[in-house]
Amino acid sequence: MEQRFKLNLLYFTIPVTFLILLFLSFWMNHSFFTAIMATFITWSFYILCIPANHGKLILGIPYKVITGKKLLYPERIIWPAALIFSVITMISYVNIYQTTIITHLFYNILSTPRPQWLIIFVSFLGTFYKYFIGYERFFKHKYFHCFIRLILVILGILTFFYLSYNELVILLDVMV
Secondary structure, three states: OHHHHHHHHHHHHHHHHHHHHHHHHHHHHOOHHHHHHHHHHHHHHHHHHOOOOHHHHHHHHHHHHHHOOOOOOOHHHHHHHHHHHHHHHHHHOHHHHHOOHHHHHHHHHHHOOOOOHHHHHHHHHHHOHHHHHOHHHHHHOHHHHHHHHHHHHHHHHHHHHHHHHHHHHHHHOOOO
16 A cells, blocks of 8 residues: 555656646746746646546546545546636736747637637547546446547547647748
8 A cells, every 4th residue: 555655646746846847947937927827828738638637647646645535537627627727818818828839839729719629629538538438338348448548549639730730830930
């Protein structure tokens, strides 16, 4: 049990350390408020545009360490929080999205419903696949569902790169 606790704590410290380093890198170039907002916008970008089990690292492991119970679907908390935060910052602090390449790309994804919201939709399907199928049914045919979910994740990442290609070329000022 002690070994499992140490492993869970290690899995929790990795994303927290990444968020702290991201914040510090933003703080070196911008004000404290801008650094906090840019860090959370980057976190929202990761949550909403990359199809993965985000909630297990950010919310699931601390919940398990504190309570000793497993949080079944942490994505149900993480996704709405990221979406609400993104919408509020788009309404209130639009200029924050111009701080980095990632935040600017995220702004373009959020502000262009067609076809950019396809990235968020495919990411939503990949993230909530276990939830749609059912937790017990997912593990009954685990290899089949893991394969289907892997295809959704790859499709989500390819959709992201395909739809973001032109914007990335413009942002990075690359001659094509």
